[in-house]
Amino acid sequence: MRIVVTNCNTTREMTEEIVHGARTAAGPGTTVTGLTPAWGPESAEGWLDSYLSAAAVMDLLRTYRGPAYDAVVLAGFGEHGREGVRELVDVPVVDITEAAAHLACLLGRRYGVVTTLERSRGQIEDSLETAGVARNCAAVVGTGLGVLDLGDAARTEAAFLAAAEQARAAGAEVLVLGCAGMTGLQRTVGEKLNMPVVDGVAAAVKLAESLVELGLTTSRVGSYQRPLPKRRVWGADGAGEGGQERGPARLG
Incomplete structure (x- = not known):
């Protein structure tokens, strides 16, 4: 294949x-x-x-x-x-957007998306709505990092963890990586957050x-x-x- x-x-x-x-x-x-x-x-x-x-x-x-x-x-x-x-x-x-959301819906009642800049929220919300999975989204939270900033692993992880806490406070039981450039991050933050983290590329x-x-x-x-x-x-x-x-x- x-x-x-x-x-x-x-x-x-x-x-x-x-x-x-x-x-x-x-x-x-x-x-x-x-x-x-x-x-x-x-x-x-x-x-x-x-x-x-x-x-x-x-x-x-x-x-x-x-x-x-x-x-x-x-x-x-x-x-x-x-x-x-x-x-x-x-x-x-x-x-990857709808793939991650669909899998997240199998793992918890509500999920949260942690993405890059806040300006991306509208696009992500619209994409989830079109895919039919917006109802289960508790929050879309930006890290404040641009896509090209994601190469700094330590900075990205710290920003993700801070944003993840906001998503969890909004009711998220599962998290979704809201950028293809975050691929691989789920392995480190998932353990620290003690909750499932879905990578859209893998999904x-x-x-x-x-x-x-x-x-x-x-x-x-x-x-x-x-x-x-x-x-x-x-x-x-x-x-x-x-x-x-x-x-x-x-x-x-």
Whole structure:
């Protein structure tokens, strides 16, 4: 089984960290390939970055020319593009935001999300609402750290623990890492907090594996039908595109 994991930003070092976490979670026989957008923001923080990132990730997948893959994991917490990618490719698409939330709901009555900057709260809340899991979210709490600040492990852990206490005070019984760049942090903070901490990258990889093994993929009835045939111009690609987007490996 091959899973493609897309970073939501152009920072390759972050892609490498995400892929490391994904490979750690993946079962025997699963190959993980990381993809980094060729254009877009170096870190996704705010609505503008998020929409730009969504277009860049879809462009990345439509022009993909690598080995065929069985599932896509979108490694951008609270970022846009999930629904568009499901129209674009013919394999299961699992977003780390909803994957983490769904698993958290199996572990406790209410969960809390600890993320980066406070400005990301609105996007995350909207994404959880769209995924149907917002009702169980006790709080989304920011650490005050930017995405590119997460490389400082000691600072990140301290900020996470402080924010986690706020989430627990709001009623959270389970915590979710609210950024793909936090992958791996669950192993250290979980013990210190004495509560389950869900990493979205690991959760998405395991759910993607399960969908492939069960022979399930995105429904083409209703919302996620194939894109309507029409001319589409992608940025500098003046040639435009037809109804069937070129690029993504389609497994049938």
